[in-house]
Amino acid sequence: MRVWNKAAVMAAALTGMVYGAQAQMNPKEKLAAALKAIQDNYVDVMADEKLVDAAIAGMIRELDPHSRYFSREEALQMREAMSGSFTGIGIEYLMQRDSVYVTQVIPEGPADKKGLQPGDRIIAINGKSVAGQQISNYDIMKMLRGEKNTPVTLQIWRAATQAPFTTEIVRGAIPDKSVKAAYMVNDKTGYIALRIFNSTTRQEMDKALEELKAKGMQNLILDLQGNGGGYVEAAIGVADEFLKKDQLVFYSSPQDGGKDYYYTSGSGQFMEGKLVVMIDQNTASASEILSGALQDWDRAVLVGRRSFGKGLMQKPTALPDGSVMELTGARYFTPSGRSIQKPYHGAQYDDNVATRMASGELVNAGVVHFADSLKFTTLVSKRTVYGGGGIMPDKYVPIDTIEYNGWLQDVSDAGLVNKAVFAYIEGNRTALHTAYPQFTTFLNSFQLPATVVEEVVEEAQKAGRPLQPANAARLRNLLALEIKAQVARQLYSGNTYYTQVMNSDNESYRKALEIISDANAYNNYLPVVKPAAKKSAKK
Template sequence: MIMKKLSILLACLWAITAHAQNFGSPALQKLQMAEMAISRFYVDEVDEDKMVEEAIIKMLAQLDPHSTYSNAEEVKKMNEPLQGNFEGIGVQFQMVEDTLLVIQPVSNGPSEKVGILAGDRIVAVNDSTIAGVKMSTEDIMKRLRGPKDSKVNLTVIRRGVKDPLVFTVKRDKIPIYSLDASYMIQPGTGYIRINRFGATTAEEFKKAMKELQKQGMKDLILDLQGNGGGYLSAAQDLANEFLDQNELIVYTEGRTAPRNETLANGKGEFRNGRLVVLVDEYTASASEIVSGAIQDWDRGVIVGRRSFGKGLVQRPVPLQDGSMIRLTVARYYTPTGRSIQKPYNSETDYNKDLIDRFNHGELMNADSIHFPDSLKVQTKKLKRTVYGGGGIMPDYFVPIDTTLFTNYHRNLVAKGIVSKFTMKYIENHRKELTSEYKNFEDFNKKFNISNDMLSTLREMGDKEEVKFNEEQYQKSLPLIKTQLKALIARDLWDINEYFRVMNTTNESVQKALEILNSGEYKAKLK
C-alpha cells in the first residue's frame, strides 16, 4: 500500500516536472515545481497567495533596497501623491483628542462648496460615529474618501452653533500639490519649495516661477530639503528650466537597458538668473538628479548637507491582482558621469547610514567627510572638483542645528502638545485673529507669542507628563515660538505661510540669502 502511494506521488511529481519544463529557464522551472508540489501535497492547507507574495519579497530582498513588492492597496496609496490627486471630500484635518478638526477646506473643493468651515469638528460619517471612539486615522480616511461623484453625509459640530449640522458632500478629485511654498523672500529673490516630484511638479513650478518673475524675481532659492524624489521625468522637466540647449541633464544605463540620455531643449525659463539649491540628508533620487545637473554644469550653487544617495531607476511591473513589483533596471548618472548611489552591500548598513553619518559627526562638520580620489570628477564648465558615489556633496556645507533642540522640546512635539495647543488656540481665537489680521504680512509683522500662551503650553505639557526643565525650555524657546507662530499662520492661511515663518530660523535658507547678498556666489562660480 505504501509503495502504491509512493508511486502515485512520484508520478504526480513527474507530471509537475514535465509541466514546468514547458516554461522558462531551469531556475524558473524549479521554482514552479516547488510551488506546485507544496500546494498539492503539503500535509496542511496552504495560502498560495500569501506563500507566493512571501517568495517574491524574499527574492527582491536579495537584490537592492529599492526593488520592492507592494500589494494592491499599497500600490493605490503609493501612487496617489505622485499622480497629483485623490478622490475625497477635500479638507485638511488634524485629529485632536479623538476628534477630526478641520484645519482648512480645500479651496473650491467639495467641502468648501457645501459650507464646511475651518474649525469645524466632523463627528460622524454617514451612520458611523468617528469622534471619541479611538478610530485610527486610516479608518477615518477610508470613510471620507470614495469614488468621484459619490455622496457622503457629514455631521459637524461648529463652535457657537447649538445643534449639530449635517452636510451632504459630493466627493471629487482633490489635487495634491508638489509645491509647499512660493514667495518673494527678499526684493529680487524668489523662494520655491518642492516636496516631491509628481505628475504636476513641472507645471506647478512654471506657474509659481512666472508669478514670482512678475513680482521682480531675478534670483531663485530652490528648496529640495527633505524631498525624497518621485518621477524621473518630472526631475528632467524641472532641470530643463535651468539648462541651455543640448546640455545633458541625466543618463541612465543598466545591464539590459542601453544608455539613454536626456538633453535640455533650451526653452527653459530660468536659464540666466542666480540659482541656489538647498539639499539635506533626506534629499533623494529625483531631487539628486536636479541638484547633480545644476552642479555639474556650474549653473548654480548647492547649499546644505550631503544628500541621501539614491541613484537607481525602478521600473514598475504591474501584476494581475493589482499588486506591483518595483524593479531596479538601471542606474542614473549625472552629466559628468557621477553615480550618486551609495553602497548597499549590507541592508542593515544601508538603512542605518543616516544614523552613522550623525554618529561620525558628518552632519555637524564637513571635515569629517572623506571621498577617495577615484570618486572626484571635474564640473563641465569651470572644472571645479565634485564627488560621486554617495549623494550630492554641497558647495557650501551647513551643519545641522542642534543648539535649539532639547529633550523637553522633542517630548512636547512627540506627544502632540505643540499641535494640540495650536488647534485649541485657533479654535478659541479664530474670529479675533481674522478680524485683527487681514493678511499674512500684517500678521507676520505684528503677531507675537505671548507669555500667557507659553504658560498654557507648559501646563498642557505637565498634564501629559512632559517634565518641565527650565534650562532646556530656555534653550528651545526661540524654536518653540517660531513653531507656534508658523502653525497658527498655516491654520489661518496655508502651508505657504507656515514656511514663510519657519524659514526665518532655517540655517540653510539663511545661508542662501547670505551667499546671494555677498560676493560668495560669484566667488564659487568662477
C-alpha cells in the same frame, strides 16, 4: 489523534536524506514545488496569493534597498499618491478630544464650495457618529474619501451658531501638490519648495515660476531639503526650467552596459538669474539628479549638507494581476560623469541621520573625505566636485542638533503640539483675524504667549517627557516656532505660510539668502566664465 512513533520519525529523516541526494532541479520548478509543499503539508491553510506575494518580496530583498514589490492594492495606492491628486472633499482635519475638527479647507474644493470653515466639528459621516468614538485618523480618511462624483453626508457643529447642521458634499479631485511652498522673499528673490517629483510637478513649477516672475522675481531659492525623489521624468522637467536647450541632465547605464542620455528641451522659464538650491541628508534620488545637473553645469550654488546618495533608477514592471515589481534597472550619472550611489551592503544604509550624526558629518564638513578617484570637474568653470555617496554642497551648513532633539519629536508624536494649536486657535480665532488680517503682519509681529509653550512643557512633564535643562531655552523657542507655524497654516489656509514661519529659523535658508543677495559671494562660488574669443578665419 495521530501518534508519531520512532519509526515514523526515522522514516521522515531518511526521506530528507533521500531528497538531499537528489540531483539539482530547475530553480523555477523548485519554487513551484515549495509552494505545493506548503499547501499540502503546512498546518494552516494558506492563500496562494499571500504565499506568492511573500516569495516575490523575499526575492527582491536580495537585490538592493530600492527594488520593491507592491501588491495589487499597494500598487493602486502608489499610483494615486504619485498622480498629483486624490478623490475627497478637500479638507484637512485633526482628531482632538475624540472629535474631528476641520483645520483647513482647500480653496475651490468641494468642501469650500459647500461652505465648510476651519474650526467646524464633524459629528457624523454618512449617519455614523464620529464624535466620542475613538476612531483612527485612517478610518476617518477612508470615510471621507471615495469614488469621484459620489456624495458624502456630514453633520457639522459650528461654534458660531451653537447648532448642528447637515450638508451633502460631492467628492471630487483634490490636488496633492508637489510644490510645498512658493513666495517672494523680498522684491527680487523668490522661493520654491518641492516635496516630491510626481506627475504634476512640471506644471506646478511652471505656474509657480510664472507667478513669482510676475511679482518681480529675478533670483530664486529652490528648496529640495527632505525631498526623497519620485519620477525621473519630473526631475528632467524641472531641470528644463533652469538649463538651456540640449544640456545633458544625466545619463544612465542599464544591464547591457550601454548608455541612455537625457537632455533638456530649452522650454524653461528661468534659464537666467541667480539660483541657489538647498539640499540636506534626506535629499535623494530625483532630487539628486536635479541638484547634480545644476551643480555640474555651474547653474546653481548648492547650500546645506551632503545628499543621501541614491544613484539607482527603478523601472516598474507590472504583473498580470496588477501587482508591480519596481526593479532597479540602471545606474545614473550626472553630466560630469559622477555616480552618487553610496554603498548599500550594510545595516545602516537607511539609518541615514543617525549614522551621519554619529560620524560627526552633520556638524563638521571636514569629516567627509573623498578619494581622488571620485574627483570630477564641472562643465563650465571647471570647479572640483565629487562623486560617490551623495552630492556635496558648495556651501556646507551644519545641522542644528537641538532642532533634531528627541524631545521635540516625542512631544509632537504625543499630540501635545496639535492639542495646543487647536486650543489656542479655538479660543482666539476672531481676535487673531482682527489683529492680523494679513499674513505679513502676523509673520513680523505675532508673538506666541509664553503660557501656551509652558502648558505644553507641563503636559510633557506629566506624560513622562521632561524638558532637559541643558537646552531648555532653545527647545522652548523651537516649540514656540512650530506652534506659530501651525497657527499660521490654519489661520491663512496654506502650507506656504507654515514654511515661511519655519524658514525664519532655518540656517541653510539664511545662508542661501545671504549668498543670493550678494553678487560677490555668489560669483565666488560660480565664477563668471567669459566665452572664448572666436578666431578670425585665415585668408
